[in-house]
Amino acid sequence: MPIEDRDDAYLITHALAKDTLLRLRDVETEQVAFRKGLVKLGRICGYEIIDGVMETEYVTVETPLTETTGEHVKGLDNVVIINVLRAATPFVEGLLKAFPRAKQGVISAGRDEEAGMDDDGEFPITIDYVKLPEITEKDTVIVADPMLATGSTMCAVLDHVLSNAAAEPTDLFVLSAVSAPDGLLRVGGQFPDADLLTVSIDDHLDDDGYIIPGLGDAGDRAFRTK
Secondary structure, three states: OOEEEOOOOEEEOOHHHHHHHHHHHOOOOOHHHHHHHHHHHHHHHHHHHHHHOOOEEEEEEEOOOOEEEEEEEOOOOOEEEEEEEOOHHHHHHHHHHHOOOOEEEEEEEEEOOOOOOOOOOOOOEEEEEEEOOOOOOOOEEEEEOOEEOOOHHHHHHHHHHHHOOOOOOOEEEEEEEEEOHHHHHHHHHHOOOOEEEEEEEOOEEOOOOOEEOOOOOHHHHHHOOO
16 A cells, blocks of 8 residues: 555655655765655655545546546645745655645744753744645645654644634645654644654654654755755
8 A cells, every 4th residue: 555554644655755765864865866855755745645545536538539538636726735944845846746736835934943842842933934825625735844853843834724724624634754753643632633644754853853763954955054
């Protein structure tokens, strides 16, 4: 199965997704290859969402020779992709290859690294910019961030998305490349209606809130910053 139910999350198990993630983890993978890898992984994840989640219907078409029927994916015109800046930018670029007609939103959100984690394992989150399209009950919403660590950032983002939505969307997906158990539990507990999709559930968080084994800071590796 391309998407497996792992209780706390749904795991994307496509062989190319796992192979691409392995290359992203490699410390020797430099900036250009890392960005291209995130784009590729986003595209694969998008196709897996289409294949594993979205419904199809039979429609009739006229070929140059005769009339025939085939399957049509329903809802492709009602997809909203939320880009959690900045690390998700190449990840979303890949998603858009699978959902080229998607509406797009951006949220600039980041955790206060200097403040550190509190006793509950959460970070203070700063949101600097929000621009969202209208979200209706017909929409499938995908909130993308390559790293789901403590879940603090994602919870803040989801709060903004849902509080500004005109109606509750048909489906709400949180998509990540790698996730920590702590973050999955936090997001799943606060937003039980969201489906959590990830390519890997990693071992744990270190004392600074980084995913182990993880793939480092995805934003820094993609944009050559520190």
